[in-house]
Amino acid sequence: MATPVPPVPLASGRDAEVFALDDHRVLRRYRNFCDTASEAAAMAHAARHGYPVPEVHRAQGRELEMERLYGPTMLDASLDGLISPEESSRILAELHERLHALPGRKGSGQDRLLHMDLHPGNVVLAPRGPVVIDWTNARDGAPDLDLALTALLLALTGDSTDPPLAGLAEACLAPYVGHVKGDPTRLIDEVVTLRSDDPNLTPEEIALRPRAADLVRKAWAAQVH
Ligand SMILES: Nc1ncnc2c1ncn2[C@@H]1O[C@H](COP(=O)(O)OP(=O)(O)OP(=O)(O)O)[C@@H](O)[C@H]1O
Ligand SMILES: [Mg+2]
Structure with missing residues (x-):
């Protein structure tokens, strides 16, 4: 199910849009259907071994909720x-x-x-x-x-x-x-x-x-x- 509250847009890429949910979390939402489970699993593996990735809070369908990072690309x-x-x-x-x-x-x-x-x-x-x-x-x-x-x-x-x-x-x-x-x-x-x-x-x-x-x-x- 899509997130009901309208979040604050942060960025818009080719495949996905990124919204700020609050000071600590962002939502990355694919425009087209895509299962974020394998992306989240890869990030979790990396994080488990101390690799620098945003912490994943939720992965469901085309939505991935994760730690909000601060700083430029x-x-x-x-x-x-x-x-x-x-x-x-x-x-x-x-x-x-x-x-x-x-x-x-x-x-x-x-x-x-x-x-x-x-x-x-x-x-x-x-x-x-x-x-x-x-x-x-x-x-x-x-x-x-x-x-x-x-x-x-x-x-x-x-x-x-x-x-x-x-x-x-x-x-x-x-x-x-x-x-x-x-x-x-x-x-x-x-x-x-x-x-x-x-x-x-x-x-x-x-x-x-x-x-x-x-x-x-x-x-x-x-x-x-
Ligand atoms: N965890 C995060 N915290 C804060 N900002 C983020 C986070 N993840 C992504 N962003 C912002 O959203 C932008 C796009 O993110 P991402 O590269 O994941 O999406 P994309 O759809 O692949 O975009 P692109 O097509 O530009 O590569 C980033 O450049 C960054 O500004
Ligand atoms: Mg990108």
């Missing part, structure tokens, strides 16, 4: 010049390293919990440190897949036509691939084809992916391994 802080691309890239790489060091959810296999959308807009610089939001695409798998996705997102954005955003993303790609513990190119072809049927993506965005993958390969080749 790393994207906004970067665009405002409060944090350098080098620092932002180091934080992204560290957040990935910490996430992939958590015990997997499937026993003793190699799979780890992956976020699968870690970019500066999904990190909130809260008083307790960087906190990762937007676990919609979280799944289990090989950590290199997560690294490839972030590198691809940075390359795609660096190639976009929005100058400040493109400049920032371009400046982040080389330091990010330099900092990660793993190979962001090994599974990049899988990531290029991943979610190509996503209705949120334009045909142009899909067509840019192979070129962005080449940018990641170049950035990786330029690093000393």
